[in-house]
Amino acid sequence: MSVRHISTGSPFEARIGYSRAVVADGLVHVAGTTGYDYATMTMPEHVTDQCRNALATIGQALAEAGSGLDDVVRVRYILPDRADWEPCWPILSECFARALPAATVFFADLQNPEMKIEIEVTARVR
Template sequence: MTVKHIRTGSPFEANIGYSRAVVADGWVFVAGTTGYDYATMTMPEAVEDQCRNTFDTIARALAEAGATLDDVVRVTYILPDKADWPKCWPITSTVFAKARPAATMLVADLQEEAMKIEIEVTARVPQG
């Protein structure tokens, strides 16, 4: 089996010991991703902005793997405050208008207080 590790350069990846994504046998497993702008290591305050940043990071990892957000088959959303979840719906419904992945939303504490959403996805690299 061929395995490819994709990294964003986030200090969390190095400090904790994980990859942003792992590609194995045509599957792309993207780690839980938060709303940091990794170029500046800043976190916007609004959950909507964090959600957009998260999808941007995920999209870049998927592109490096040879996939897109349209290839996502499974998504998990994790939010510390369930009241923030409906604010993300316009973003998630647009991002996944084509893919329509199986989805789960969980309420749980995240690594840092400023983090308002974490998203992980599984995608399949298109064949051919």
């Protein structure tokens, strides 16, 4: 079995010791991803902007792995504030309209107070 690790260059990956994604056994496991713009290391204030950034980062990791958002089979959402969940629905339903993955939402604190959503996915490799 071969395993491939994918990094986005996030400083958190190096400091904490994890990969953005791991490709193994025909699946891509993407780590919990928050809404940072990793090019500028800035975090938007609004949850919907963070949601879009997280999905873009996930999409890039999936593409590097030979997969894509349409190949996602499982998604987990973590938000500190329940009120931020519903504003993300239109973005998520558009993003996963084709894949229709199994999904779970959790409400819990995230690593930093400015983080409003974290998204983790598992996808098939094409």
